[in-house]
Amino acid sequence: VSGPATRRRVVIVDDEREFAATLARRLELRGYEATAFTTAEEALAAAGSAPPDVVLLDLRLPGMSGMELLMTLRQLVPGVRVVLLTGHLDHEARIEGLRLDSFPYLMKPVVMDQLLAKLEAEPPGRGEAGDR
């Protein structure tokens, strides 16, 4: 278990409370400042006072959808990196009208090494364009 060079702030938004909390704990053990939220509204409120570097976002959320949160976050925190978490991206992306090559994403269950690579990757516009 080794951490990043700088302590990045990671926000996890997933309505599966135990999943989000456990993933946050694992990232903390790797040196990230990770916080878990189960709704978009909670995440948005927190982002105003402590802007995240990276958001791990489930598209299926109760209340405000993951897609709405994504759009709002990008206005609130320009340059924030968003990685989608999904069980079935094709299906969920279709529902949200999302282009698959628009955002980095990870399939659940998450492979930790792949997640760490996404967290440490440069944001789009700084060397990476719509990775998977």
Place this chain on the structure above:
Amino acid sequence: VTTAGQNGAAAAEELRLLELQFVGEVLAVFVHETNNRLATLQETVGLLGDVMNAPGAGKTTGLRESLRVAAGLEGQIALLAELVRQLDAFARRVASPAGGVELPAALAELLDLTSRLARQKGTRVERDFDGRLPALAVEPAAFLLLCFRLLARALEAPPQGTVRLLVRGRGPESGVGVAVPGRAGAVGLVDETARGLVRRLGGRIEEGQATDTVMIWFPSPT
């Protein structure tokens, strides 16, 4: 000219496909939930490993053994997650009432599912096609039901060798077929339900007494 019998058969077929779509939808919901539980389980086992691996945790024999067990569990979860992913894709394809079929993905799923059926019957199903396959403009549920029915019938009587699932291109047509070694004429593979499905899908059946292969040909989308 259609007869009352054909109309009745078409209605029964329609009902069967609606039932299949319903099963696909229900299955997709349960698979989604199962995947969420798996994801949580994976993180929990992963955290357990992280904690046991953390500096200062010590390295007793018991701890080392626990780490091995946790790693084994993670491997099993990853295998299960892959199965769930395939089942999810299959369920969503079956539940999709319209649209076409992406042959490579659909047939890979079908092969995976029927391979398990074949293993239980002591035989094997093998693919006989490459990855550069066309899309077919046919109903996914009906197409998959047809393929599954052909394969399941092929596996009913123990074949002398491996059952092969074939895909071929010929002029303006794409064909999907099943070959059963030693079963000349592939006798009995295409039952009445399969014939109804082929009619519905706008395909044509190619079967002969001199071959152990049945092919169903469809017009390739333009």
